[in-house]
Each structure stands twice: as structure tokens, then as C-alpha cells.
Amino acid sequence: MVDDQNCLFCKIIKKEIPAEIVYEDNSTLAFLDINPRNPGHVLVIPKNHYGDIFEINDSELRELIVSVKRLAVASKDGMKADGVSISQSNGAAAGQVISHLHFHVIPRFESEGPQGLEAILPTKKMTNEMLSEVKSAIMGSLQNGPPSGESEAPARKKEEDPFGF
Numbered sequence: 001m002v003d004d005q006n007c008l009f010c011k012i013i014k015k016e017i018p019a020e021i022v023y024e025d026n027s028t029l030a031f032l033d034i035n036p037r038n039p040g041h042v043l044v045i046p047k048n049h050y051g052d053i054f055e056i057n058d059s060e061l062r063e064l065i066v067s068v069k070r071l072a073v074a075s076k077d078g079m080k081a082d083g084v085s086i087s088q089s090n091g092a093a094a095g096q097v098i099s100h101l102h103f104h105v106i107p108r109f110e111s112e113g114p115q116g117l118e119a120i121l122p123t124k125k126m127t128n129e130m131l132s133e134v135k136s137a138i139m140g141s142l143q144n145g146p147p148s149g150e151s152e153a154p155a156r157k158k159e160e161d162p163f164g165f
């Protein structure tokens, strides 16, 4: 296992720190979030230490997302929830706090609203020209990147938000 000595989640994987582990297989682990947004809020992580989605290889990511689905089904059933929100943040700008790739699986209930997690970000008004620029930027990046995502990710340019949002 690839681990990081200072990583909280790696310590949970190594059982150095206790956690309410609900699922474990060869490459993934799932445990209850200690600050649950709802009962049944589970974190699903790869056992190898990857800081974020940009670092993990495709094959381990496939195994991880299959575990996320298993936990989504189990948590929804177990909590008799009406729906499930799945979220995953990369980088401080996105609100990532623990630098070990993780998916949040959060059971959701009709009585809550209902509101998607996306609702925390207000929608942005964009002109057709702006949408066209965004499309070009994303498609340009897709062409530059490795087709499978298995090889090294292209260096990310640190630029300011081009639209000033």
C-alpha cells in the first residue's frame, strides 16, 4: 500500500485511528463520516494514498467508483432514504479538507427540501459566446490529455477564473 505518514485517512486504513468501518475490500475502504450531513453519511476512499482525482490511475478509480455505488445502495437502503447525493472535491478551492481522495455518499430525504448539493453554488449567467469559449477550452484540454487517463496527466496551468466569477 502506498501511504502518507501524516494522512488521517491513511491512519484509518492502517487501523491506527479508530473509525466506524462499514466496508472494505482489496483496494477500497468505507467508513462513517464523524461529522455526518445525514445519518448514513459515508466516506469511500482508495487504500492507496492519492491526494485527489488527478493523481489516481484509471483502474483504481474504476474500483473506487464501484465501491461508491455499493455504498450508495447500502446506505440508501439502510437509512430508508429517498435519494443519495454523491460528492467529491479536489483542491482547496473546491473545499477539499483532507488531502486523500474521497467520495461522500450522503443519504437524502424528501423532508429536506429537496435540494441538490450543487445548489450551494449560485448559477452563473453566461452568454452564448462565453459558453462557446468554455466548450473550446474543455475540448482543447481533452485533445491534449492522454486518451485513457492512464499516463501522466497534463500539467495544469494555474490561471485566474477567465470569467471573473
Ligand SMILES: [Zn+2]
Pocket (backbone or CB within 6 Å): 003, 004, 007, 008, 009, 010, 011, 048, 049, 050, 099, 100
Ligand atoms: Zn492518505
